[in-house]
Amino acid sequence: ELEQIALPAVQLAAPPLALVPEVDLSAVEASDAARSAAARAVAKACEDHGFFKVTGHGVLAPLLARLDAAAAAFFALPQRDKDKAAAGAGGGSPPFGYASKRIGGNGDLGWIEYLLLGVTAAGAAAAPVALSEGADSSCFRDVLDEYIAAVRRMTCTVLELVAQGLGLDDEGVFSRLVLDRDSDSLLRVNHYPARPEAAGEPAEVRRRLTGFGEHTDPQIISVLRSNDAAGLEMSLRDGTWVSVPSDTRSFFVNVGDALQVLTNGRFRSVRHRVMVSSARPRVSVIFFGGPPPRQRLAPLPGLVDREGGRRRYREFTWREYKTSAYRTKLADNRLCYFETT
Ligand code: GA4
Numbered sequence: 065e066l067e068q069i070a071l072p073a074v075q076l077a078a079p080p081l082a083l084v085p086e087v088d089l090s091a092v093e094a095s096d097a098a099r100s101a102a103a104r105a106v107a108k109a110c111e112d113h114g115f116f117k118v119t120g121h122g123v124l125a126p127l128l129a130r131l132d133a134a135a136a137a138f139f140a141l142p143q144r145d146k147d148k149a150a151a152g153a154g155g156g157s158p159p160f161g162y163a164s165k166r167i168g169g170n171g172d173l174g175w176i177e178y179l180l181l182g183v184t185a186a187g188a189a190a191a192p193v194a195l196s197e198g199a200d201s202s203c204f205r206d207v208l209d210e211y212i213a214a215v216r217r218m219t220c221t222v223l224e225l226v227a228q229g230l231g232l233d234d235e236g237v238f239s240r241l242v243l244d245r246d247s248d249s250l251l252r253v254n255h256y257p258a259r260p261e262a263a264g265e266p267a268e269v270r271r272r273l274t275g276f277g278e279h280t281d282p283q284i285i286s287v288l289r290s291n292d293a294a295g296l297e298m299s300l301r302d303g304t305w306v307s308v309p310s311d312t313r314s315f316f317v318n319v320g321d322a323l324q325v326l327t328n329g330r331f332r333s334v335r336h337r338v339m340v341s342s343a344r345p346r347v348s349v350i351f352f353g354g355p356p357p358r359q360r361l362a363p364l365p366g367l368v369d370r371e372g373g374r375r376r377y378r379e380f381t382w383r384e385y386k387t388s389a390y391r392t393k394l395a396d397n398r399l400c401y402f403e404t405t
């Protein structure tokens with residue numbers, strides 16, 4: 065079924081490899097010096113690139129292995145079984161549930177199938193009914209819950225470091241939004257099938273397919289993990305693209321639109337995309353840390369003052385932002401509607 069969509073071919077070759085800044089979290093609980101060094105590194109990476117890699121995160125390898133296996137097993141199910149988890153068919157209401165090819169509601173297509181899940185107050189997957197049926201899928205549900213608990217904890221550690229790195233007095237200013245019982249956080253499990261190969265096609269002319277078109281993430285922060293198939297690319301400040309080498313043992317963190325607003329533009333939500341050229345399928349799992357729908361968002365006063373008092377964004381609620389974002393196409397700039405003039 066995926067074969068039927070004609071996707072715009074982008075370029076033949078993958079862009080150069082990125083030098084991704086790394087932050088090691090292993091000592092942040094043990095020593096104040098390590099904590100402030102990590103806080104500085106996190107803030108610098110968010111400022112320079114909006115993007116970095118986390119090592120020493122404490123999320124145990126066996127959990128990650130179980131997550132990979134459970135995700136692979138889900139996507140290997142017959143199409144009719146996956147369709148039982150589609151929005152409307154037991155997967156909840158759009159955008160939640162299982163879907164293939166279509167991203168959002170405004171005509172974006174990708175070489176992808178995925179599961180999009182809400183995260184409940186308890187930090188578990190608001191999983192589609194269809195995921196809870198049968199012995200195998202209940203195991204998928206359990207591993208998702210365990211994973212969400214672990215990744216949310218780690219995300220909050222990172223957000224506390226962000227606040228500390230910015231020199232804010234209130235270190236919980238960002239993490240509280242994600243820990244709130246009404247936090248609008250999401251989990252996305254993506255499967256990018258291997259690129260099909262035409263018989264006799266020379267490698268040089270093999271075009272790369274768009275797995276997930278270029279976009280910024282609307283939330284505060286996104287935390288991604290993937291298998292060892294490449295494909296993630298980031299746009300640097302000068303607009304050039306770089307390939308992010310995959311690393312199954314680390315997490316990749318990127319700044320979202322909401323954090324760009326809260327920092328008054330000091331951190332930039334980074335444009336990224338996934339291109340498919342490999343013979344191996346790519347599986348990625350992303351936790352999007354979002355605020356409660358009623359949460360008012362505006363540049364933090366402490367950060368506005370440092371810029372001579374100029375506020376780059378007006379105040380709005382997260383509900384307002386999401387409503388506006390869901391009217392856009394993937395590649396659109398969603399923040400421009402909230403900029404002050
Ligand atoms: C991008 C980040 C997350 O994957 C997502 C996406 C959402 C969707 O797939 O339903 C959106 C996209 C994302 C941004 C603009 C809108 C909404 C598709 C789309 C065209 C779940 C999210 O929160 O925003």
